[in-house]
Amino acid sequence: MSCIITRNVIRVVFIVAILFSIVGCSDNDENNTTPSLTSTNVVEVVFSPSGFGDLGYNDIILTGLEESRKRLGFDVMMHVPASVEDGIAIYNKWAQKTAKDERRLFIFASNQYESALRNSSVRPSDANSSVLLYETHEPIDGVYTFRIGMYGAAYLIGAYTALTNKDESDYKAAVLAANPFDRNVDGAAQGFRDGFIEAGGADATISYISDRDGDGYNMPNEAYALCNRLYESGHTFFFPVAGGSNKAVYQFSRNQGVYTAGIDGDMSAYSGLMNCSLVKNIGSATNDFIALWLDKKEIPQHQDFLWDSGYVNVIYCHDWKETDAQGIETFKNNILGKETKYEKSK
Structure with missing residues (x-):
């Protein structure tokens, strides 16, 4: 299994190197050729702009994804865009592709993308591709959503x-x-x-x-x-x-x-x-969602995870x-x- 990180925020390199040095991830500019992935299950993640290094939410997601990747066996591509617009552009490019023999999951790891995604008609056209957005209160057509209430x-x-x-x-x-x-x-x-x-x-x-x-x-x-x-x-x-x-x-x-x-x-x-x-426990929530998705289980379109x-x-x-x-x-x-x-x- 492998993971690929693309970003245009230079200061995250040290954090990424620490977390992923044992799995041989590569850090590539988005204009470069994307290395080949090896799994038939691919999870692609867009973090909030300048997300890594916040000592909290984004770093916890990062660690949780790596644990999930090793346990469940899928490939990961991660992006840390400079802006919400850049993150949406990455998604639009992803949605235009058609899955062949693979299953694909695109995760927006921040509700900063909610407004743009809700107002966009761009959705993947094939049944093997799914989209997940964190931390929204209301369902979005064609997108899985969940939030952890505080x-x-x-x-x-x-x-x-x-x-x-x-x-x-x-x-x-x-x-x-x-x-x-x-x-x-x-x-x-x-x-x-x-x-x-x-x-x-x-x-x-x-x-x-x-x-x-x-x-x-x-x-x-x-x-x-x-x-x-x-x-x-x-x-x-x-x-x-x-x-x-x-x-x-x-x-x-x-x-x-x-x-x-x-x-x-x-x-x-x-x-x-x-x-x-x-x-x-956003890492656990992500792990559980991906496990259900990999097993092709039925998943509610929207979920509210509260105190209980x-x-x-x-x-x-x-x-x-x-x-x-x-x-x-x-x-x-x-x-x-x-x-x-x-x-x-x-």
Whole structure:
């Protein structure tokens, strides 16, 4: 089996080399001749622009795909385009080809492509080719979609944060969200705020790094500046929901000695003042989807994976322990009801 990586973002080479050195992947410019693939099953992936190296979502997908490739036996082609438009152009070129003796799956590993894909009529013409888009709420004709909802896990983190600081009546937290248009980001932001307030926290401000749709995910300088402003206004806990911009929040936590929570994976290595992390098991969700696809099983056109799916959970970091938050079980028992209510409101 083999994997091929094409991209026009030079800085990802080191990450890719570490993750794929044992399997002999090649890194090729998109204008070069594509090396031959060996499997009859090919998965082609377009990541978000400048996606690798975000210490979270994209890197977790990358690792999960490699584990899945070795376990299930298929070829992989990966692209890290410079823009959404470039990513759509890669897809359009893929869709124009016809599968012969192979089965093909094209994955958009970011909902940044949702609007362009939803407005496009380009779909593969043969039954052996399928398309998957991550993290959208609504079905798209001719495309498989799924999302991992974060409201429930964020609700628990908000409650845990307030309970572990219950002796501070004026304890103020801040959510740093990428933009106000991403419903997945909104779920995490609203969940944290609801849990924090209900557990006795004084305030949980939701602030946005960008006011533009599809933006805010790779803006570390703006995120750091926003942390400064919120810190000066009395906020001493930060919950980031902003993709690659989260790195700046972890850096601010280290520099200023303020507490934070991680997201996407276990982020405890990036700050000693991290109480817990919201873990999205996107690698497992991808593995399970590909396994069903390879076996030609029936797959729902759209799937919502919420708190009870097993694809999202909370882990407690360093010496922070669940028992530090007296009464957390009450909030755990409320998660499904609260999440259901939130989902119905959207």
